[in-house]
Amino acid sequence: MSWADFHARTDIVHTVLDRVARGKHPLNPADPTLFEGLPELERLFGGPAGLLLTLRHRWDNHFNVKLDHALAQGKSVQQVRAELAAEQPALRAILDAYDTDGLYFRRPHARALAS
Secondary structure, X not given: OOHHHHHHHHXXXXXXXXHHHHOOOOOOXXXXXXXOOOOXXXXXXXXXXXXXXXXXXXXXXXXXXXHHHHHHOOOOHHHXXXXXXXXXXXXXXXXXXXXXXXXXXXXXXXXXXXX
């Protein structure tokens, strides 16, 4: 992936999050038009499902980093999830509106492919 593609992917992620946070889709992240008008969506993500997986990966990364620090402070997993959801409400709203677990577990994983 080139730097241009990396930045284009980042722009798409930010556009979708912004649409839900304060733009076109503040109350309904499940609206299918959420993914309309995104240049290069198909090429860079393979479509909305690939973008949803990227958003899920973003949540998982932020959650795991926050969890590592929070457990050392005696916080529960539920507290960490609630804190992160409050910090990133647009991301959480999108993930709650779509079945990202289903997408994630249907997709082949590198480890499974290597064996």
